[in-house]
Amino acid sequence: xxxxxxxxxxxxxxxxxxxxxxxxxxxxxxxxxxxxxxxxxxxxxxxxxxxxxxxxxxxxxxxxxxxxxxxxxxxxxxxxxxxxxxxxxxxxxxxxxxxxxxxxxxxxxxxxxxxxxxxxxxxxxxxxxxxxxxxxxxxxxxxxxxxxxxxxxxxxxxxxxxxxxxxxxxxxxxxxxxxxxxxxxxxxxxxxxxxxxxxxxxxxxxxxxxxxxxxxxxxxxxxxxxxxxxxxxxxxxxxxxxxxxxxxxxxxxxxxxxxxxxxxxxxxxxxxxxxxxxxxxxxxxxxxxxxxxxxxxxxxxxxxxxxxxxxxxxxx
Amino acid sequence: xxxxxxxxxxxxxxxxxxxxxxxxxxxxxxxxxxxxxxxxxxxxxxxxxxxxxxxxxxxxxxxxxxxxxxxxxxxxxxxxxxxxxxxxxxxxxxxxxxxxxxxxxxxxxxxxxxxxxxxxxxxxxxxxxxxxxxxxxxxxxxxxxxxxxxxxxxxxxxxxxxxxxxxxxxxxxxxxxxxxxxxxxxxxxxxxxxxxxxxxxxxxxxxxxxxxxxxxxxxxxxxxxxxxxxxxxxxxxxxxxxxxxxxxxxxxxxxxxxxxxxxxxxxxxxxxxxxxxxxxxxxxxxx
Amino acid sequence: xxxxxxxxxxxxxxxxxxxxxxxxxxxxxxxxxxxxxxxxxxxxxxxxxxxxxxxxxxxxxxxxxxxxxxxxxxxxxxxxxxxxxxxxxxxxxxxxxxxxxxxxxxxxxxxxxxxxxxxxxxxxxxxxxxxxxxxxxxxxxxxxxxxxxxxxxxxxxxxxxxxxxxxxxxxxxxxxxxxxxxxxxxxxxxxxxxxxxxxxxxxxxxxxxxxxxxxxxxxxxxxxxxxxxxxxxxxxxxx
Ligand SMILES: Nc1ncnc2c1ncn2[C@@H]1O[C@H](COP(=O)(O)OP(=O)(O)OP(=O)(O)O)[C@@H](O)[C@H]1O
Ligand SMILES: [Mg+2]
Numbered sequence: 140x141x142x143x144x145x146x147x148x149x150x151x152x153x154x155x156x157x158x159x160x161x162x163x164x165x166x167x168x169x170x171x172x173x174x175x176x177x178x179x180x181x182x183x184x185x186x187x188x189x190x191x192x193x194x195x196x197x198x199x200x201x202x203x204x205x206x207x208x209x210x211x212x213x214x215x216x217x218x219x220x221x222x223x224x225x226x227x228x229x230x231x232x233x234x235x236x237x238x239x240x241x242x243x244x245x246x247x248x249x250x251x252x253x254x255x256x257x258x259x260x261x262x263x264x265x266x267x268x269x270x271x272x273x274x275x276x277x278x279x280x281x282x283x284x285x286x287x288x289x290x291x292x293x294x295x296x297x298x299x300x301x302x303x304x305x306x307x308x309x310x311x312x313x314x315x316x317x318x319x320x321x322x323x324x325x326x327x328x329x330x331x332x333x334x335x336x337x338x339x340x341x342x343x344x345x346x347x348x349x350x351x352x353x354x355x356x357x358x359x360x361x362x363x364x365x366x367x368x369x370x371x372x373x374x375x376x377x378x379x380x381x382x383x384x385x386x387x388x389x390x391x392x393x394x395x396x397x398x399x400x401x402x403x404x405x406x407x408x409x410x411x412x413x414x415x416x417x418x419x420x421x422x423x424x425x426x427x428x429x430x431x432x433x434x435x436x437x438x439x440x441x442x443x444x445x446x447x448x449x450x451x452x453x454x455x
Numbered sequence: 456x457x458x459x460x461x462x463x464x465x466x467x468x469x470x471x472x473x474x475x476x477x478x479x480x481x482x483x484x485x486x487x488x489x490x491x492x493x494x495x496x497x498x499x500x501x502x503x504x505x506x507x508x509x510x511x512x513x514x515x516x517x518x519x520x521x522x523x524x525x526x527x528x529x530x531x532x533x534x535x536x537x538x539x540x541x542x543x544x545x546x547x548x549x550x551x552x553x554x555x556x557x558x559x560x561x562x563x564x565x566x567x568x569x570x571x572x573x574x575x576x577x578x579x580x581x582x583x584x585x586x587x588x589x590x591x592x593x594x595x596x597x598x599x600x601x602x603x604x605x606x607x608x609x610x611x612x613x614x615x616x617x618x619x620x621x622x623x624x625x626x627x628x629x630x631x632x633x634x635x636x637x638x639x640x641x642x643x644x645x646x647x648x649x650x651x652x653x654x655x656x657x658x659x660x661x662x663x664x665x666x667x668x669x670x671x672x673x674x675x676x677x678x679x680x681x682x683x684x685x686x687x688x689x690x691x692x693x694x695x696x697x698x699x700x701x702x703x704x705x706x707x708x709x710x711x712x713x714x715x716x717x718x719x720x721x722x723x724x725x726x727x728x729x730x731x732x733x734x735x736x737x738x739x740x741x742x
Numbered sequence: 743x744x745x746x747x748x749x750x751x752x753x754x755x756x757x758x759x760x761x762x763x764x765x766x767x768x769x770x771x772x773x774x775x776x777x778x779x780x781x782x783x784x785x786x787x788x789x790x791x792x793x794x795x796x797x798x799x800x801x802x803x804x805x806x807x808x809x810x811x812x813x814x815x816x817x818x819x820x821x822x823x824x825x826x827x828x829x830x831x832x833x834x835x836x837x838x839x840x841x842x843x844x845x846x847x848x849x850x851x852x853x854x855x856x857x858x859x860x861x862x863x864x865x866x867x868x869x870x871x872x873x874x875x876x877x878x879x880x881x882x883x884x885x886x887x888x889x890x891x892x893x894x895x896x897x898x899x900x901x902x903x904x905x906x907x908x909x910x911x912x913x914x915x916x917x918x919x920x921x922x923x924x925x926x927x928x929x930x931x932x933x934x935x936x937x938x939x940x941x942x943x944x945x946x947x948x949x950x951x952x953x954x955x956x957x958x959x960x961x962x963x964x965x966x967x968x969x970x971x972x973x974x975x976x977x978x979x980x981x
Contacts, residue, residue: 201553246733253490253552257684258732261725264681268722275718315846315855322843325832331814332792332824333898334848338813378560385557415568422564429558430540 163298167291175294177407182297183359184383184399186304190351191380192395193308194344197320201252203377204243204259207266208236208349210372212356213285214270217366220286229296229357236353237346244342260377267372274368282367285360296358304351311344312392320344382421386428388435397436462710468599470706471606472661474699476679477686478610479657481698484687486630486650488548489538489555493562494683495676497526497655500566501662502671503574509581515667519605522659530655533562534648542647563677571673578672598667605664609657610699617695626650678721685728743770744806745902745933746791746822751800753786753957760786762957764800768902773924773934775944775965778954779977784937785827787954788904792824793817804902818848823900825891827907827937833880840879840890841865841897848898861897869893869923885916892923896932903927905936909943921947945969953977 212232322330387398409417505518545551584598617623690697793814845858
């Protein structure tokens with residue numbers, strides 16, 4: 140009996156998703172140019188957050204390397220954008236980030252907890268400063284121009300990346316590797332002892348998540364026309380996915396999506412006119428979430444639902 | 456002509472500051488288990504307060520005391536309100552380390568942007584003890600030498616405090632094992648809050664010293680946070696003598712790299728950091 | 743036939759030799775007890791066999807194949823499974839999920855998910871946890887968590903099972919039940935090495951006992967021989 144209710148729920152979710160995709164796919168036909176640009180930003184944050192959550196969600200490894208992979212994508216198009224066809228560059232951005240993540244993954248396999256967080260964070264800064272030094276020393280200029288792409292194309296590419304990502308995330312979650320990732324988060328040593336090849340599972344997942352970040356960087360860079368190491372490797376891009384995922388609710392499928400949407404909206408609303416208030420709000424939300432909402436927004440909603448449906452209330 | 460000795464002296468002057476900053480963070484991480492990303496913001500608070508007071512005619516040396524107390528109080532209160540709550544609700548120390556680090560990111564954004572709203576983003580500076588002093592043939596500002604003196608003095612005082620006083624022993628017991636320290640009759644919550652406060656005070660004091668020689672602005676904190684983290688990793692997470700030595704080591708490295716390739720100093724710090732974490736995550740002093 | 747053989751196995755932590763120059767062997771179908779005072783190096787020896795640590799120097803063979811330096815997941819898939827002294831269940835997963843995962847990843851025959859689920863269901867029955875199959879592992883009693891670890895280890899279809907203090911912290915009845923479980927496992931033809939401080943259990947269940955002290959093997963023999971061995975008695979009374 141339980142099985143059938145789940146099936147009905149699945150069918151409904153699938154239907155809703157299809158309608159959502161349809162609405163999004165036709166947005167440029169009925170929406171304003173501004174709405175297309177804004178939705179692109181939302182999608183970008185969702186992609187960064189969900190791809191971050193693919194790896195860090197189940198394993199509990201706090202990666203702050205998002206900005207590194209995003210930036211590698213940005214620089215890929217900045218360097219190759221003129222010579223290579225757009226789709227190929229975007230894929231290359233993904234491949235470059237994938238390879239970097241494989242390398243980083245292999246190097247950091249033994250790091251746990253805050254060490255891993257700090258290492259990934261340092262990586263972003265290392266790449267940024269080496270690049271900065273290189274540009275000033277050898278090219279003499281700081282930064283580069285990026286090819287210009289029209290907003291509708293950017294929008295459709297981001298949408299395609301999002302859909303691919305959601306399918307990938309869903310497949311991983313449902314497959315035995317999703318379970319393996321979860322067991323690594325629970326107890327890595329025990330996972331290894333029941334035959335899970337923890338190193339391979341961790342590294343590959345990390346690289347898959349990085350490839351989406353890289354592709355996103357490659358396409359989004361075309362919106363900024365000019366980029367330099369400071370802009371491309373902004374550590375804020377490492378924190379935002381963490382924040383959005385935690386705020387939305389880790390370990391759920393909708394949480395990161397919800398969080399990303401809300402933050403993209405906040406950013407759009409505040410960042411140009413009140414940047415300090417925007418960052419202040421972000422900091423406060425992060426703190427409040429960690430202190431009072433361990434399961435994020437989705438957790439709060441679930442708790443409310445349970446209370447409303449008159450169930451067992453706050454059953455520990 | 457810059458001699459090797461000049462590079463070493465410059466490195467030591469820089470290193471003293473790094474050591475001071477890192478000892479504060481080391482205390483917070485080693486004992487209270489908070490890898491405090493907002494550490495640099497306390498430095499910034501110290502520096503900006505000193506600048507403001509200087510405009511009102513207060514000597515930076517007086518500010519040392521004022522800022523030390525101010526940042527101590529701030530750190531103490533923040534621990535009691537935020538981190539203690541977090542510690543209680545965390546299922547394990549590892550979980551606490553993760554969530555407290557994230558919380559400190561939030562704090563960083565909050566402190567930095569409140570300061571930006573009040574003080575604005577302008578870069579400020581003042582002149583204090585900027586008399587050149589001849590050290591082994593090269594000229595260094597007297598303020599930098601004062602900075603080094605204070606850094607060493609405070610570092611040593613702190614070491615004596617930890618190894619010779621009752622409170623210091625309680626802190627070290629807590630660093631070893633919080634549960635055992637609790638059994639020894641140490642009020643663990645109090646000790647942890649004190650440590651966090653002391654760590655913040657060291658940052659505040661470092662901020663005062665920094666403001667004597669370097670420009671001051673609302674965004675200055677983060678770079679020092681990074682340096683503190685690097686030194687703490689270099690010296691072995693949570694080892695206070697390690698941080699002290701690590702600070703000087705990093706200062707020396709910075710000074711040498713700056714001599715050969717000025718643009719690479721920060722990159723060199725990160726490279727050391729990344730390589731060190733990779734080959735020896737327990738640090739130079741770790742077991 | 744030798745199923746496990748160690749030669750000059752040594753592991754140092756800094757200056758301390760946790761295991762030193764150990765030669766040992768386990769025959770197919772045996773139940774071997776590993777005893778010794780706290781800190782003798784028993785768990786370290788398990789860590790060396792299961793690949794958490796690498797002996798230096800030393801060599802470990804499983805079914806005449808050198809497994810020194812292999813990773814835990816590789817050793818698991820060769821047919822060596824273990825439990826942990828400090829329980830390491832996947833706390834937030836259901837009891838069934840714990841065992842299912844092991845069947846899915848640890849079994850050399852690469853089971854399909856349906857086969858793994860069947861295997862897990864059978865094993866839940868075998869270790870007596872069917873009633874709590876949907877509970878979160880963290881909600882089990884200590885005794886049941888230890889059973890779950892045994893079940894999870896068995897799900898990888900081991901030929902050699904290493905049990906690290908599966909009876910510690912259990913009450914009389916639970917100890918008796920676990921002894922029964924160990925006997926049931928041996929009847930399945932699985933070779934067992936068990937670390938235990940509860941002498942009654944060791945003496946009852948084991949065919950042969952190895953005694954460790956300060957990282958060295960100080961005695962070896964049948965339960966009767968060990969019970970009357972002078973050095974062993976001295977080590978235990980001298981505690
Ligand atoms: N990872 C490690 N690092 C440093 N020392 C260790 C490590 N693991 C074990 N030791 C030390 O090695 C020695 C042997 O430990 P081991 O856990 O093997 O003992 P044991 O025989 O299992 O004891 P018990 O009966 O208490 O479980 C102890 O002195 C222990 O402190
Ligand atoms: Mg043991």
